[in-house]
Amino acid sequence: MSQVDQKKPLPDDVARQLCEQFDAYKKKYGLNFIAKPVIKNDQEDFSEWMCGFPGRNGTLWEGALLKLRVTFPSNYPVEPPAFIFDPPIPHPNVYPNGYVSLPILYPTNWKQRTTVSQLxxxxxxxxxxxxxxxxxxxxxxxxxxxxxxKYKERMRKAAKKFNFVQFAKSYNYG
Structure with missing residues (x-):
């Protein structure tokens, strides 16, 4: 068994809270946002979510739907989740391995009451x-x-590459 398979599942109340928060975010911010727990061993694993994160209108990422993995540690909300673009994107605040450098997620800045919407x-x-x-x-x-x-040109190319069609293909939707 891998390390990931041996991880303790999230408590039911935490999993339920995450579902509610993801649903609330989607309702508030639109249909372009996609979030589903990963299926492992024929069951939903609420500690890992695959998301389609839309680029904001009026930005270099407009029109993109970026594939984002969100992983929650077994002791969430004591510790913060991790945000990982998969595949990685060429952004100043995204490590080459896809992990996002986001101050709100730093352990020293983390607050247990932080919501999915705030993240x-x-x-x-x-x-x-x-x-x-x-x-x-x-x-x-x-x-x-x-x-x-050059930065703007590269971001626009990346945004075109990460569109809904590519996102859907990566999940075998189409």
Missing amino acids: FKALDEIMAHPDRENPANAVAFFEFCERPE
Whole structure:
């Protein structure tokens, strides 16, 4: 068994709370947001969610639907979840392995009462306005700071690559 398979499941009340929070976010912010718990051993695993995160209108990511994995530790909400773009995206605040550098998720900043909605709002903000204080991708950060036109061109290409059709194919929807 792998480490992931041996992980303790989330308590039922925490899993229920996450379902409610994901549903509330989707209702408030639109149909373009997709979130489903991962299926493992023919059961929903509420500690890992696959999401389709839409690029905000008016930004370089407009039109994109980014594949995002959200993993919750077994002691959530004591510890923060992790946000991982899969596949990784070329963004100043996303590590080459796809993990997102988001201050609200740092253990030193984490607050147990933080909601799914607050997490996704913070992600949306950092996608639209990269955080210069917390770079995670040296190439994207350099382009963002020193070669903004090249950065914009690269982000637009990436946004076109990560559209709904590609997202659906990656989940065998179409």
